[in-house]
Amino acid sequence: MKNPCLELARASIDHYLREGEVLALPPDLPDQLVSVRAGAFVTLYKAGVLRGCIGTITPVCGSLAEEIIRNAVASAAEDPRFPPVRPEELDKITISVDLLSPAEPVDSPRELDPARYGVIVSAGYRRGLLLPDLEGVDTAGQQLAIALAKAGIQPHEPYRIERFEVTRCEETE
Numbered sequence: 001m002k003n004p005c006l007e008l009a010r011a012s013i014d015h016y017l018r019e020g021e022v023l024a025l026p027p028d029l030p031d032q033l034v035s036v037r038a039g040a041f042v043t044l045y046k047a048g049v050l051r052g053c054i055g056t057i058t059p060v061c062g063s064l065a066e067e068i069i070r071n072a073v074a075s076a077a078e079d080p081r082f083p084p085v086r087p088e089e090l091d092k093i094t095i096s097v098d099l100l101s102p103a104e105p106v107d108s109p110r111e112l113d114p115a116r117y118g119v120i121v122s123a124g125y126r127r128g129l130l131l132p133d134l135e136g137v138d139t140a141g142q143q144l145a146i147a148l149a150k151a152g153i154q155p156h157e158p159y160r161i162e163r164f165e166v167t168r169c170e171e172t173e
Contacts (some may be wrong), residue, residue: 112140
């Protein structure tokens, strides 16, 4: 059986690349995608290498389906680290969709497990997030260092730590 989150993300990117507009909410989506709101990240890989990743920590759309559509298009067209995906690349791209649980504060890095939890660090308006279970991120220290760097927070500054879990849906190459 195909995964509706992955199908929706791929259809959203394909529609945007072909038509230049955001996909309208399809009428035949499973209830779990239209009745639930959650943060979601859509990550694109090309030959196993990151090609784009955009997401929301908390929901900004009316449904999970709309969140996936929005973030799929943004990961393909708006990730500032990469040029926009070209239509001829799409068949070489694999997609991962992470559905985020609500974040919970933690008192210490000892409460982190980079295989299980993603991490959010914040200091004032600066905030950095790192998803869980990423290749090459094996310790809470590595996870925090990357998230702090993404946020522009120096390790000696005071900052807040939150953790979250994800439900990950992944295409296989």
